[in-house]
Amino acid sequence: AQKVTQAQTEISVVEKEDVTLDCVYETRDTTYYLFWYKQPPSGELVFLIRRNSFDEQNEISGRYSWNFQKSTSSFNFTITASQVVDSAVYFCALSDINTGTASKLTFGTGTRLQVTL
Amino acid sequence: DARVTQTPRHKVTEMGQEVTMRCQPILGHNTVFWYRQTMMQGLELLAYFRNRAPLDDSGMPKDRFSAEMPDATLATLKIQPSEPRDSAVYFCASGPDRENTEAFFGQGTRLTVV
Numbered sequence: 001a002q003k004v005t006q007a008q009t010e011i012s013v014v015e016k017e018d019v020t021l022d023c024v025y026e027t028r029d030t031t032y033y034l035f036w037y038k039q040p041p042s043g044e045l046v047f048l049i050r051r052n053s054f055d056e057q058n059e060i061s062g063r064y065s066w067n068f069q070k071s072t073s074s075f076n077f078t079i080t081a082s083q084v085v086d087s088a089v090y091f092c093a094l095s096d097i098n099t100g101t102a103s104k105l106t107f108g109t110g111t112r113l114q115v116t117l
Numbered sequence: 118d119a120r121v122t123q124t125p126r127h128k129v130t131e132m133g134q135e136v137t138m139r140c141q142p143i144l145g146h147n148t149v150f151w152y153r154q155t156m157m158q159g160l161e162l163l164a165y166f167r168n169r170a171p172l173d174d175s176g177m178p179k180d181r182f183s184a185e186m187p188d189a190t191l192a193t194l195k196i197q198p199s200e201p202r203d204s205a206v207y208f209c210a211s212g213p214d215r216e217n218t219e220a221f222f223g224q225g226t227r228l229t230v231v
Contacts, residue, residue, distance in 0.1 A: 035219060045208065045222040052217065091160065095216075103148055103212030103220035104173075107160040 002027045004094050006108035013082050013115055021077045021111045023092030029053075033095040034068065034075045035105065040088040048090075051075065082115045089113070119143045123209050123223035130230055135197040138226045140209030141190055149192045150210040150220060151177075151184055160208075166192065167214060199230045 003026040013019045025034065036048040049059065051068050059066045063080045079086055089112045093105040122141040130136055142149050151163040164174035169186040177184065181200070186192045196203055206227050210220040 031216075033216070037222075043206065043227070044224045045210075047219045047221070050217075050219045097216050103150060103210060103218065104162065104165055105150075105152075105160075105220060106162075109159045 002029075002094050002096060002106040004092050004106055004108035006092055006111050008111045009109070010112040010114070013113070015084060015115055015117050016081050017115075018078060018080050019082050019113065019115075021079075021090050021092075021113065023075045023077065023108060025073050025075065025092070025094045027094060029097065031097060033097065035093040035095070036066070036075075036077050037091045037093060037107075038088045039091065039110070045091070048077075079113075082113075084115050084117065087113060087115045119221075121209055121211050121221050121223035123207075123226050125226060126224060127227045128229070130199055130228070132200055132230055133198040134230075135195065136199045136203075136228060136230075138194045138207050138209075138228070140192040140194075140211075140223060142192060142209070142211030143221055144190070145213070146211035146221070147189070147214045148212045149186060150212075151192070151194050152208040152210065152222075154206040154208065154225070155204075163194070163207075196228075199228075201230045204228055204230050 005024045032053045034051045038046040065078045067076045089110045091110045092108040096104045124139045148167050150165040154160045163177045164184040166186050183195045206225045208225045209223045212220045
């Protein structure tokens with residue numbers, strides 16, 4: 001069975017601080033996809049990144065960066081110089097590609113990030 | 118700007134009433150998913166379809182929930198009869214039928230059963 005663990009329930013930081021959100025996953029599949037989604041207070045789920053299990057290169061997109069380490073089954077997300085607009089719940093998710101699509105997801109419980117002035 | 122559309126956005130109903138939630142997937146997407154979000158269980162998959170055929174509804178309480186795709190542009194999730202424990206946000210998501218893609222989520226239907 002697949003599992004995603006986000007041990008940090010809630011994190012509070014002051015604006016401009018860097019923050020890392022942890023994600024650890026379990027799967028028996030050799031090929032899989034990992035995702036991060038953002039859920040702002042308005043409630044929608046916003047896609048942030050998709051990562052293939054064969055691609056362990058770190059990725060940077062503006063103030064966001066992701067560190068994928070297969071050896072530790074982790075896919076951590078760092079926000080550099082956090083801003084108030086980053087306040088949201090962030091979900092890590094794992095796909096079950098045995099369905100033929102990466103859209104069937106197992107979600108972690110989410111980490112609520114609060115960025116204050 | 119393609120998006121998944123869910124209606125209604127909010128629904129308040131009395132226990133025992135039938136509730137129908139609707140989803141219009143993105144045109145061309147042939148996989149459709151229903152997820153439920155609650156404080157206790159988080160985001161969990163209820164059911165999913167490929168090419169309108171239900172492939173897995175093991176996450177759904179069978180006695181009161183039903184999911185269908187009458188056509189490629191409409192997916193429905195029905196609860197009959199509704200119970201207070203069904204109060205949650207229900208998300209629909211759609212995606213192309215391939216591995217290297219992500220699910221596109223609707224804005225959700227917030228259901229409150231009183």
